[in-house]
Amino acid sequence: DAGVTQSPTHLIKTRGQQVTLRCSPKSGHDTVSWYQQALGQGPQFIFQYYEEEERQRGNFPDRFSGHQFPNYSSELNVNALLLGDSALYLCASSGGTGYTEAFFGQGTRLTVV
Amino acid sequence: EDQVTQSPEALRLQEGESSSLNCSYTVSGLRGLFWYRQDPGKGPEFLFTLYSAGEEKEKERLKATLTKKESFLHITAPKPEDSATYLCAAIQGAQKLVFGQGTRLTINP
Numbered sequence: 034d035a036g037v038t039q040s041p042t043h044l045i046k047t048r049g050q051q052v053t054l055r056c057s058p059k060s061g062h063d064t065v066s067w068y069q070q071a072l073g074q075g076p077q078f079i080f081q082y083y084e085e086e087e088r089q090r091g092n093f094p095d096r097f098s099g100h101q102f103p104n105y106s107s108e109l110n111v112n113a114l115l116l117g118d119s120a121l122y123l124c125a126s127s128g129g130t131g132y133t134e135a136f137f138g139q140g141t142r143l144t145v146v
Numbered sequence: 147e148d149q150v151t152q153s154p155e156a157l158r159l160q161e162g163e164s165s166s167l168n169c170s171y172t173v174s175g176l177r178g179l180f181w182y183r184q185d186p187g188k189g190p191e192f193l194f195t196l197y198s199a200g201e202e203k204e205k206e207r208l209k210a211t212l213t214k215k216e217s218f219l220h221i222t223a224p225k226p227e228d229s230a231t232y233l234c235a236a237i238q239g240a241q242k243l244v245f246g247q248g249t250r251l252t253i254n255p
Binding site for chain 2: 037039066068073074075076077078081088089091121123125133134135136137138139140142
């Protein structure tokens with residue numbers, strides 16, 4: 034079992050650009066959640082996808098959008114990047130009927146310059 | 147406002163010196179609590195799920211307990227390899243985890 038996989042692992046973008054991050058959930062999991070973790074802080078919930086729809090969203094602007102594919106993999110898109118978007122972006126996978134466990138990928142380190 | 151607070155922010159112990167980390171929470175629609183370990187630059191590693199007050203879970207040198215308002219992660223006779231940031235996360239509804247800021251644990255040999 035490959036667990037949760039994220040790509041790329043590191044990314045450097047220029048302010049104003051757009052970025053797409055990718056996540057494949059753990060085998061048997063159908064729900065994907067995205068989190069942003071600033072240095073020295075706990076992860077902050079961005080949104081969750083289940084059955085290809087956004088099920089809940091945290092306090093993030095519309096510049097943050099996502100998608101889930103029929104194979105349960107997911108993408109996080111961020112438009113008009115700001116310096117403050119620099120962070121570790123984490124994907125978590127879980128079962129759709131509610132949390133009994135949630136496993137995270139290794140994250141994508143995004144640096145905006 | 148939903149909030150999870152961990153204390154202390156940082157803890158430095160000698161190898162073999164037992165201690166406890168605290169996680170207190172005020173979260174609406176709480177369904178349970180997760181504990182994670184996170185190494186620098188890596189994603190959180192799942193440790194425990196706790197659902198109800200009085201519940202306890204153990205794994206090697208770690209034991210997690212839950213009351214109605216807080217959870218504790220007890221570490222017994224720690225080793226240097228236990229050095230990491232420990233995160234707790236309240237499970238809100240079916241969709242969302244509310245994380246604390248973490249406790250950075252350092253075990254000196």
